[in-house]
Amino acid sequence: MLEVDGIHTYYGESHILHGVSLRVAAGEAVALLGRNGAGKTTMIRSIVGFTPPREGRIVFEGEPIQAWPPYRISRRGMALVPQGRRIFSPLSVRENLLLGARAAGWTLERVFALFPRLRERAEQSGGTLSGGEQQMLAIGRALLTNGRLLLLDEPSEGLAPILVREIGRVVKGLKGERLSILLVEQNYHLALRVADRVYVMNKGQIVYEGTPQSLEAAEEIKRRYLGVA
Amino acid sequence: MPALPDLFAQALNGLSYGVLLFLLSVGLTLIFGMLDVVNLAHGSFYMLGAYAGLTLIATTGNFWLALVAAPLVVGGIGAVIERSCLRPLYRRQPLDQVLLTFGLIYLFEDLVKWIWGGRIRSIPAPDLFSGSVTVLGATVPSYRLFVIVFGLGMAVAVWLLIERTRLGSIIRAGVFDAEMTGGMGVNIHRVFTGVFAFGAALGGLSGVIAGPIQSAYPPMGASILIPALIVVVVGGLGSLKGSLVGSLIIGQAETFGKAWLPGASMLMIYLVMAAIVLLRPQGLFGRPLK
Ligand SMILES: Nc1ncnc2c1ncn2[C@@H]1O[C@H](COP(=O)(O)OP(=O)(O)O)[C@@H](O)[C@H]1O
Numbered sequence: 001m002l003e004v005d006g007i008h009t010y011y012g013e014s015h016i017l018h019g020v021s022l023r024v025a026a027g028e029a030v031a032l033l034g035r036n037g038a039g040k041t042t043m044i045r046s047i048v049g050f051t052p053p054r055e056g057r058i059v060f061e062g063e064p065i066q067a068w069p070p071y072r073i074s075r076r077g078m079a080l081v082p083q084g085r086r087i088f089s090p091l092s093v094r095e096n097l098l099l100g101a102r103a104a105g106w107t108l109e110r111v112f113a114l115f116p117r118l119r120e121r122a123e124q125s126g127g128t129l130s131g132g133e134q135q136m137l138a139i140g141r142a143l144l145t146n147g148r149l150l151l152l153d154e155p156s157e158g159l160a161p162i163l164v165r166e167i168g169r170v171v172k173g174l175k176g177e178r179l180s181i182l183l184v185e186q187n188y189h190l191a192l193r194v195a196d197r198v199y200v201m202n203k204g205q206i207v208y209e210g211t212p213q214s215l216e217a218a219e220e221i222k223r224r225y226l227g228v229a
Numbered sequence: 230m231p232a233l234p235d236l237f238a239q240a241l242n243g244l245s246y247g248v249l250l251f252l253l254s255v256g257l258t259l260i261f262g263m264l265d266v267v268n269l270a271h272g273s274f275y276m277l278g279a280y281a282g283l284t285l286i287a288t289t290g291n292f293w294l295a296l297v298a299a300p301l302v303v304g305g306i307g308a309v310i311e312r313s314c315l316r317p318l319y320r321r322q323p324l325d326q327v328l329l330t331f332g333l334i335y336l337f338e339d340l341v342k343w344i345w346g347g348r349i350r351s352i353p354a355p356d357l358f359s360g361s362v363t364v365l366g367a368t369v370p371s372y373r374l375f376v377i378v379f380g381l382g383m384a385v386a387v388w389l390l391i392e393r394t395r396l397g398s399i400i401r402a403g404v405f406d407a408e409m410t411g412g413m414g415v416n417i418h419r420v421f422t423g424v425f426a427f428g429a430a431l432g433g434l435s436g437v438i439a440g441p442i443q444s445a446y447p448p449m450g451a452s453i454l455i456p457a458l459i460v461v462v463v464g465g466l467g468s469l470k471g472s473l474v475g476s477l478i479i480g481q482a483e484t485f486g487k488a489w490l491p492g493a494s495m496l497m498i499y500l501v502m503a504a505i506v507l508l509r510p511q512g513l514f515g516r517p518l519k
């Protein structure tokens with residue numbers, strides 16, 4: 001489904017990603033872990049075309065997309081829930097949801113059924129929502145694009161524990177809905193609950209690849225790169 | 230103390246001027262909000278609208294045709310400018326954009342002098358509105374009333390388009406966060422071109438309807454640019470509501486400034502701007518500055 005092959009990404013002159021490779025198979029949920037500043041968001045930005053890599057290849061469902069503009073990548077089937085949610089605050093909740101809505105599958109009704117709060121707030125402007133509601137909106141907005149690969153960049157960031165669990169439950173439920181998932185998280189426990197496979201990133205490189213079980217056992221990796229004992 | 234009818238007539242003058250400023254500042258504020266470009270050549274679209282109107286009226290004898298066709302011509306010019314000149318500069322520093330759009334002012338002014346000559350050309354009002362009417366004791370050219378009603382009608386139409394349609398929600402999203410709008414599958418560059426052309430067309434429309442009031446003369450674009458920029462600052466960058474309210478305030482300030490401080494009418498505008506910016510640095514309806 002997605003094959004990232006040896007990409008190098010820069011912001012201006014600063015070289016952030018140093019030959020990163022990663023795969024997500026169809027129907028799979030993959031977690032990308034790593035400390036703050038490891039390069040996870042840059043990885044996501046490279047995949048969606050916000051900051052295209054200068055070297056390397058990104059192949060999505062058989063097509064090399066690394067030089068495509070973001071709108072084409074999105075239309076091809078990549079659904080983004082960005083770090084910080086990036087809700088369009090001046091737009092109503094409904095307008096946020098419908099902005100990128102395409103094709104069949106996920107409909108406004110289904111998103112409202114998944115997140116009833118959004119139905120209640122449909123005509124309110126996105127900026128008036130709480131953090132948790134904004135996260136639901138960001139997920140609903142991405143689902144409505146009916147992409148086949150859902151990229152989530154720290155969906156639990158800044159949320160209360162009860163909401164983190166709620167988001168974890170929703171994301172886990174989405175997997176298998178003919179949807180593959182690439183989940184970026186600092187919340188180790190959330191990621192392990194959702195993922196089939198995990199990657200750990202440090203200083204712009206992949207330093208570990210395995211299953212949640214193998215990572216649980218890899219004490220040294222956890223301590224050095226994730227700060228979990 | 231001037232008589233009431235005089236005050237009223239002046240307020241109507243201010244209102245018609247404000248309406249012209251509004252049509253001009255919509256493009257300026259949307260382009261700034263979305264593209265992060267201060268288009269100094271935006272006044273040129275106003276000038277081009279007036280001259281295109283002049284020629285269309287002279288050749289067809291039909292003001293109403295000019296009112297529709299001249300903005301389309303100017304919008305087309307805007308689209309070409311955006312594609313050819315501005316697009317390569319989006320990733321460059323603001324100074325490059327300022328220099329480019331500043332240069333365009335001279336380019337268009339010379340072009341106009343070359344085609345139409347440098348003298349003032351008056352533009353007749355349409356026959357329907359060539360007379361004057363008496364309102365509350367004040368004698369007002371009926372064309373001014375037409376400008377006011379037409380301009381406020383356009384304000385409502387633009388507001389409905391931006392606030393109530395799907396296209397409008399895409400434009401508002403793009404003004405708020407262009408990158409993320411692209412990430413939702415919107416071809417944001419096409420939206421940029423469209424908004425630039427739309428803003429240029431409204432600037433051109435402003436020029437056509439200004440024609441019978443102000444005549445056409447080459448520096449008219451540069452001279453209306455400053456008040457239009459002030460409207461954007463007063464109203465708040467990227468805000469449509471700010472554009473409308475700012476235009477109406479600056480329109481009145483300019484007109485009353487002219488009457489009360491002849492020779493220093495711009496001073497009044499600057500004072501109003503300074504007062505508003507001191508109280509609200511982001512403008513009346515702008516997003517708070519970070
Ligand atoms: N826009 C930017 N310009 C320059 N450097 C950046 C930019 N964004 C992030 N960085 C740098 O890139 C590195 C990786 O950041 P990021 O990908 O956001 O990490 P993560 O998402 O893993 O926390 C950091 O050192 C950060 O300072």
Ligand SMILES: [Mg+2]
Binds near residue numbers: 040041083154
């Ligand atoms: Mg990040």
